[in-house]
Amino acid sequence: GQNIDQPTEMTATEGAIVQINCTYQTSGFNGLFWYQQHAGEAPTFLSYNVLDGLEEKGRFSSFLSRSKGYSYLLLKELQMKDSASYLCAVASGGGFKTIFGAGTRLFVKA
Amino acid sequence: EAQVTQNPRYLITVTGKKLTVTCSQNMNHEYMSWYRQDPGLGLRQIYYSMNVEVTDKGDVPEGYKVSRKEKRNFPLILESPSPNQTSLYFCASKKQGYEQYFGPGTRLTVT
Numbered sequence: 697g698q699n700i701d702q703p704t705e706m707t708a709t710e711g712a713i714v715q716i717n718c719t720y721q722t723s724g725f726n727g728l729f730w731y732q733q734h735a736g737e738a739p740t741f742l743s744y745n746v747l748d749g750l751e752e753k754g755r756f757s758s759f760l761s762r763s764k765g766y767s768y769l770l771l772k773e774l775q776m777k778d779s780a781s782y783l784c785a786v787a788s789g790g791g792f793k794t795i796f797g798a799g800t801r802l803f804v805k806a
Numbered sequence: 807e808a809q810v811t812q813n814p815r816y817l818i819t820v821t822g823k824k825l826t827v828t829c830s831q832n833m834n835h836e837y838m839s840w841y842r843q844d845p846g847l848g849l850r851q852i853y854y855s856m857n858v859e860v861t862d863k864g865d866v867p868e869g870y871k872v873s874r875k876e877k878r879n880f881p882l883i884l885e886s887p888s889p890n891q892t893s894l895y896f897c898a899s900k901k902q903g904y905e906q907y908f909g910p911g912t913r914l915t916v917t
Binding site for chain 1: 841856862902909911
């Protein structure tokens with residue numbers, strides 16, 4: 697079957713670094729996406745990995761290992777506004793199908 | 807402003823009363839998709855469309871219909887809504903190979 701696993705909740709301190717892990721088993725792979733979703737709002741794009749390795753965008757980085765079916769999202773210099781859900785998603789079927797994990801709720805405390 | 811719009815944003819209806827949720831994008835994207843989001847389950851894909859007149863089922867298509875007569879519009883139709891279709895619905899669009907842009911969501915309650 698197809699499955700994406702990520703932790704349900706995480707808590708971190710303002711200014712710290714947090715790593716959110718995602719493991720996946722899918723029948724195809726056309727890229728892995730991370731989205732941020734604040735409560736009551738739409739998801740917004742954070743990062744995209746299609747090749748193995750690290751992609752860095754400001755305070756956010758994402759890593760992919762296709763052989764291990766593993767990705768992580770790294771958030772540095774945490775701010776209170778980073779409190780949100782982080783969704784791991786895998787594109788397959790030529791990029792037309794997308795499977796989402798249930799999301800990781802991140803709480804940033806002062 | 808580049809955006810995806812959905813209407814209505816909130817809807818309370820009764821079992822069996824047909825309804826349509828509209829979705830429109832102004833980015834000239836070929837690809838559009840519908841998702842439902844339920845607590846603990848995350849976003850699940852209902853239907854997607856690769857282009858005008860081309861649609862296909864996602865993971866949870868039962869009880870839903872879609873149409874894509876124009877590039878910018880992708881309505882979601884519930885012919886006979888049931889309480890298990892109570893959910894938060896998101897429409898999204900993208901260029902092929904790129905990230906998805908999501909609409910603001912439609913919160914549907916079926917009693």
